[in-house]
Amino acid sequence: MDISTGNKYWTEDEHFGTLTKPGLFSMCDLMTKAWLAENAETLILHDLKKFKGDPIRCEAKAMKLERNALVVVMRDISERSLRFEAEKQVVSQTTARKKDSEANRFTRHEVKNGLLAAIGLCDGVKECLSDVSYKTNADQAPDSSHNRVSSRALLNGAQTKQGMYPFSSHLPRYVSELDFTLREVLETVLAEAMSRDLVHQIYEPRTEHVNIPSLLVHVQEGLCGCENSERFSFMSSPNPFPAFKLDPQLLKYIHRNAMSNACKYGKKGGEVATEIIYSSEKSELEINVINLPGNHHEYLSNIGKTATDEVFAPAKRLRCHIEDSGDGKKGWHSSGDGAWISRQCARTLGGDCTIEFQADRTVFKLRFPAKSLQENIDFSKFKLPEGTYGLAIDDSKIQQKLMNRFFSLAGIPESKQLILGKDENEIRNFEQIAVDFTNNHSENYVLLVADENLEVTNYTDNPTISGSLCVESIRDKLGGNTKRLLTLIRSANDSSDDISQYKKRAHGFLPKTPIKRQKTLDVLAPLWAERFPDTFTLATPENIASQIAAENRFQSVTADLIQTMDVIDALCFQNETTLPQRWPILWQKLLVLKGDLMTMPQIADTSDIIKRIDILRGPNMPMNFVNSWHSIRQVVEKSISRDDTLISTKTLT
Structure with missing residues (x-):
């Protein structure tokens, strides 16, 4: 213009x-x-x-x-503008997902910590209940005015006489149910976290040594309970079944989902079977979950591959099952992602899963490559070297007690344990304390376990101290004096990025899981073998390893037994006139002695000694207590002497 x-x-x-x-x-x-x-x-x-x-x-x-x-x-520039808007949306969505992931990780961390603490409390209550023992025969007790019931009857929910301890018959059942519920919630939290990472394709398998039959039986019992145990069968081949190094979380999710669908959509009340088959020639594992035909089975058999495709499609359920549930009932049925996530789990394992609607049954099949660990070291026979020290830090009192339990189950006596985190001073000076502790025991192995998030109650600058950064600083300050030091970071934050960061700063990662007696050394052994391959203690043949382990455990607990009995002797002979007033303390020491005896399978006839201790129970000191105590000590010393000689003789020969 x-x-x-x-x-x-x-x-x-x-x-x-x-x-x-x-x-x-x-x-x-x-x-x-x-x-x-x-x-x-x-x-x-x-x-x-x-x-x-x-x-x-x-x-x-x-x-x-x-x-x-x-x-x-x-x-x-419309194409350029559209591309810019798309990139802008991608960045926005990625940022939102990262924020959501961080928020979920924080929530998962707090929930997981709370659940682990509660499970630890349940374990403590169970131990207390197992220590409490009453006798049903009142005439066997010195004070017949008190009714008693045996600990076995108490744990089985027996009724007490004349209404005494009315809550006791239900308490063990309540504690067991609470413990079961907490563990189920923990499993759900972990499964949801894994599912989220699988959906975003950022999940990295965390392999460990797995006994697959035991793992899947536990999942089956947790899902279906024990009331209909005859309905569920389990078969594994070969027998005995070899061990594998796999991610147990993936297997548990797949099996739990398959079992749930078999119960929900198969024949109501019908048998559900699990088969585990390993082929050494193909190096392949096959897991089948089989159920009897349910509603619409004939229809699903006729449409064949179409049904299979719909089962494993994301956010999709079979139309016939949707019709059964009703349009308005959306609260109780699944969203249709379970089988799809199971397939993602299978592909993460390197395999795939399918489902076949056969004429007389439905078969869910999982196949993936796996190599058995027949030649793998049996970590159950692993033991820490003599004189190993344990050093740990955690700001939670409950976690401090759990670390004490962890070290004890690993074979480190309390005299060689140092657990920090009781106050702000210990947390802030942790690095220097750890450096001094390691230098003072440079000739011994030191196992250091640090919690990642150390919260300081009275803070002015930083409310949380990173345990992994402290460990990294400790290793730098020690320089070459770390040859006998194993550092582990213990945290509920178990994402792949977190674990990678922990392993850069420390020697390994110790996940926060319920501490179990039989699992402690299984978890610790691979970490120890990786850190100290030349000094990994594992004797062969098998009988020598078990004898050496038995001797070490026996000698360490024997010293504790003798020390406890010496304390009881001292309390008995301080002042005979005030002896009845010291009865509550004496009874506590007797309970400690009883607990030690119950953990020593090497000592024969412990049941007789425990019965003698149980007879003494009561609010007041029994008559002739000193004589009864003398007889108990003599029996214990005789058993210790006999079994100590027996073990020493076996070791020498």
């Missing part, structure tokens, strides 16, 4: 087409913006409107050539 003459020039373009009335108005608007621009050259973003359809995003470059002359060059 020439303003001086008022002449207008129109052109047609294959993309823009002939200008329509809305296009003319938008063009005039663009020309106005271009003419009013102050600069000689101006870049303007403008939407060219059309009669129909979305406007075209354009980039217009306006140039003033002369006083009354203006040139405007337009370029279609």
Whole structure:
């Protein structure tokens, strides 16, 4: 358009087409913006409107050539604009997902810590209940005015006489149910975290040594309970079944989902069988879950592959099952992602899963490559070297007690344990304390376990101290004096990024899981073998290893027994006139002695000694207590002497 003459020039373009009335108005608007621009050259973003359809995003470059002359060059940038918006959305969604992931990780960390603490408390209550022992025969007790019931009867829920301890008959059952519920919630939290990572394709398997039959039987019992145990069968081949190094979380999810679907959609009350078959020739594991036909089985058999595809499709359920559940009942059935996530689990294992609707049964089949660990070291016979020290830090009192339990189960006596974190001073000075502790025991092995998130109650600058950063600093300060040091980070944050960071700062990662007697050395042994391969203590043949382990355990507990009995002797002979007043303390020491005896399978006839101790129970000191105590000590010393000689003789031969 020439303003001086008022002449207008129109052109047609294959993309823009002939200008329509809305296009003319938008063009005039663009020309106005271009003419009013102050600069000689101006870049303007403008939407060219059309009669129909979305406007075209354009980039217009306006140039003033002369006083009354203006040139405007337009370029279609709609594709570039769409690409920019898409990239912007991707960045926004990625950022939102990261924030959501961080929030979920924090929530999972807090929930997991709380559950582990509660499970630890349940274990403590169970131990207390097992220590409490009553006698049913009142005439066997010195004080016959008190009714008693045996600990076995108490644990089995027996009723007490005359209403005494009315809550006791139900307490063990309540504790067991609470413990079971807490562990189920913990499993659910871990499964949901794993599912989220699988969906986003960021899950990294965490392999460990797994006894697959034991693992899947536990899942089966947890899912189906014990009331209908005859309904569920289990078969494994070969027998005995070899061990494998796998991610147990993946297997548990697949089996739990398959069992749940078999119970839900198979024959009501019908048998459900699990088969585990390992082929050493193919190096392949096969797990089958088989159930009898349920509703719509004939229909599903007829459509064949279509049904299989629908089962493993994301967010999709079989139409016949949707019709059964009803349109308005969306609260109780699944979203349809379970089988799809199971397939993701199978593919993470390197295999795949399928389902077959056969004429007389439904078979869920999981296949994946696996190599058995027949030649693998039997970690159950692993033992820490003599004189190993344990050093740990945690800000939680409950976790401190659990670390004490962990070290004890690993074979480290309390005299060689140092557990920090009781106050702010211990947390802030942890690095220097650990350095001094390691230097003072440079000739011994030191197992250091640090919690990742150390919270300081009275803080002014930083409320949380990173345990892994402290460990990294400790290793730097020790320099070459770390040859006998194994450092582990214990945390509920178990994402792949977190674990990778922990392993850079320390020697390994120790996940926060319920501490079990039979699992402690299984968890510790691979970490120890990786850190100290040349000093990994594992004797062969098998009988020598068990004898050495038995001797070490026996001698360490024997010393504790003798020490406890010496304390009871001292309490008995301090002042005979005030002896009845010391009865509560004496009874506590007797309970400690009883607990030690119960953990020593090497000592024969412990049941007789425990019965003698149980007879003494009562609110008041029994008559002739000193004589009874003398007889108990003599029996214990005789048993210790006999079994100590027996073990020493076996070791020498």
